[in-house]
Each structure stands twice: as structure tokens, then as C-alpha cells.
Amino acid sequence: NAGVMQNPRHLVRRRGQEARLRCSPMKGHSHVYWYRQLPEEGLKFMVYLQKENIIDESGMPKERFSAEFPKEGPSILRIQQVVRGDSAAYFCASSPPAGHYEQYFGPGTRLTVT
Amino acid sequence: AQSVTQLDSQVPVFEEAPVELRCNYSSSVSVYLFWYVQYPNQGLQLLLKYLSGSTLVESINGFEAEFNKSQTSFHLRKPSVHISDTAEYFCAVSEKNTGNQFYFGTGTSLTVIP
Numbered sequence: 001n002a003g004v005m006q007n008p009r010h011l012v013r014r015r016g017q018e019a020r021l022r023c024s025p026m027k028g029h030s031h032v033y034w035y036r037q038l039p040e041e042g043l044k045f046m047v048y049l050q051k052e053n054i055i056d057e058s059g060m061p062k063e064r065f066s067a068e069f070p071k072e073g074p075s076i077l078r079i080q081q082v083v084r085g086d087s088a089a090y091f092c093a094s095s096p097p098a099g100h101y102e103q104y105f106g107p108g109t110r111l112t113v114t
Numbered sequence: 115a116q117s118v119t120q121l122d123s124q125v126p127v128f129e130e131a132p133v134e135l136r137c138n139y140s141s142s143v144s145v146y147l148f149w150y151v152q153y154p155n156q157g158l159q160l161l162l163k164y165l166s167g168s169t170l171v172e173s174i175n176g177f178e179a180e181f182n183k184s185q186t187s188f189h190l191r192k193p194s195v196h197i198s199d200t201a202e203y204f205c206a207v208s209e210k211n212t213g214n215q216f217y218f219g220t221g222t223s224l225t226v227i228p
Contacts, residue, residue, distance in 0.1 A: 004157075033215065042118075042204055042218035043158075056214045091157060093216075101146045101165055101208060103216060107157035 002027065004094050004106035005074075012112045013082050021077040021109045025094030032075040033103060034067060037089040049075060082113045116141050116207045120219035127195055128227050135190040135222045137179075137205030144210040147188040149179055152202040152221075161203070164188065175199075200226045 005024040013019050025032050030051055035043040048056040049069035060067070064082075069075040079086055089110050093103035117140035127133045139145065146165050150158040162173040169181040179190045188205060205219040 006157075035216075035218075040220075042120075042220040043206075043216070045215035045217070048214045059215070101210075102148075102160070102163065104160070105150070105158040110155075 004029075004092055004104050006090075006092050006106035006109050008109060009107060010110050010112070012114060014114055015083055016081050019079040019082050019086070019111055019113075021079075021090050021092075021111070022074040023077070023092030023094075023106060024074040025092075026096075026104055028096055029094035029104070030097045031095045032069050033093040033095070034075075034077050035091045035093065037091060037108070039088070043091060046077075079111075082111070084113050087111055087113045116145070116209065116217035118205055118207050118217050118219040120203075120205055120222050122222050123220065124223045124225070126225045126227055129197055130194045132193050133191065133195050133199075133224065135203050135205075135224065137188045137190065137219055139186050139188070139205075139207045139217070141186075141209070146208045146210060147179075147181055148206040148208075148216070149173075149177070149188070149190050150204045150206060152204065154201075158204065161190075195224070195226045197226050197228060200224060 032049045034046040037043045045059040047060050047067045064080045066078045089108045091108045092106045095103050119138045148163045149161040151161045152158050162171045164181045172178045177192045202221045204221045206216040208216050
């Protein structure tokens with residue numbers, strides 16, 4: 001059973017470009033979470049999605065950031081017009097429908113904005 | 115919302131010595147507690163978890179943690195560390211009733227010295 005998959009693992013974008021980060025949850029998992037890890041800090045919750053629904057986006061910046069989890073395909077975290085402060089590691093986690101109390105993390109995407 | 119405190123940002127310890135990594139959380143509501151380990155340039159791996167039952171939980175590689183409700187703590191311990199234990203350790207908390215997001219501490223960098 002493959003774990004949570006994220007791609008790309010490393011992404012370099014110039015200021016003003018768009019970044020798209022993809023996450024495929026573990027098989028059978030229908031809940032996806034995105035976290036951001038800034039240098040020297042812990043992970044900060046961004047958004048929680050189920051298939052085709054955003055359940056909790058309380059941690060998402062108000063502008064430029066969006067997330068989706070379509071019926072088919074991976075979850076996408078999209079950052080428009082990136083700035084240097086967006087440079088971070090972005091982690092996706094998934095959990096099964098039966099309980100939210102355990103989350104399995106992907107390897108992360110390290111975004112560098114130049 | 116929860117606040118998770120890991121007081122020690124860096125812990126150097128000699129090989130085969132014991133270690134304790136401290137974690138305290140803020141709220142008295144019912145919680146689930148987790149320790150994750152992150153090796154360089156990798157994602158988070160679940161080390162151990164407390165959901166209910168016995169307050170002492172163990173991992174397969176010799177770590178243990180004890181849930182102390184009165185002190186709102188979940189300290190991680192190992193009686194004898196190995197070089198391979200060198201990594202970043204994160205404590206995480208989720209609330210039983212909501213459970214949508216994990217709250218992470220800022221991490222403790224454990225360095226095992228030969």
C-alpha cells in the first residue's frame with residue numbers, strides 16, 4: 001500500500017509565478033490536510049478537504065492560496081503570484097474516513113521562490 | 115485552539131545515554147497526542163500516539179511517551195539512544211471533538227554524539 005504521494009518534491013519558482021503542489025492520499029483515504037513548514041518552525045495547518053469539499057480553511061492565507069480535492073485525481077494546493085515568503089516545505093497528510101485522529105504524511109514539496 | 119510547547123529546540127546527547135524530549139500542550143479538553151520524527155529532507159513519520167487507555171505508549175524502536183493529564187504533558191523518552199536517532203522530533207495534538215487539524219510544536223532537534 002503506497003503511502004501519501006506528493007509531487008514535485010522540489011519546486012523552484014520566480015516571484016510572480018504560480019506554484020501547483022499535488023498530493024495523492026493513501027488508498028482508501030478520503031480526507032486530505034495541507035500544512036506549511038517554515039524554516040526553523042513547526043508545521044502549521046492550512047486547510048482540510050474531503051472529496052470535492054473544503055471543510056476547514058482557517059489556516060489558509062486570505063489571498064493567492066487555494067486548494068481543491070476533486071472527485072478524481074490528486075488534491076492540489078495552488079499558490080498564485082508567489083513571493084519569497086512563500087518559500088517553505090508544504091506537507092500533505094491523509095486520513096481514513098473512519099476517524100480523523102491519525103494522519104499520515106507525505107514527503108513534502110519544498111518550494112523555493114527566487 | 116491548542117498551543118504546543120517543545121521547550122528544548124536542540125538536544126545533544128551521547129550515544130547510549132538516556133534522553134527526554136519535553137512536550138506540553140495548552141488546553142484541558144480531551145486530546146489525542148502524537149510524536150512524529152523527521153529525518154533530513156524527508157517527511158514526518160509517526161513515532162507513537164496516545165488515543166485512549168494506558169497513559170504509557172511505546173514505539174517499536176525503544177521510544178516511549180507518557181500522557182500526563184494533570185500536567186498537560188506528553189514527554190518522549192528513550193533509555194539508550196543510537197546514532198540513527200538523530201533527527202527532528204515534533205509533538206502534535208488534536209482535539210477529540212473537532213480533530214480536523216493537528217497542532218504542532220516547533221520541534222526538537224536531537225543530535226546523538228558518538
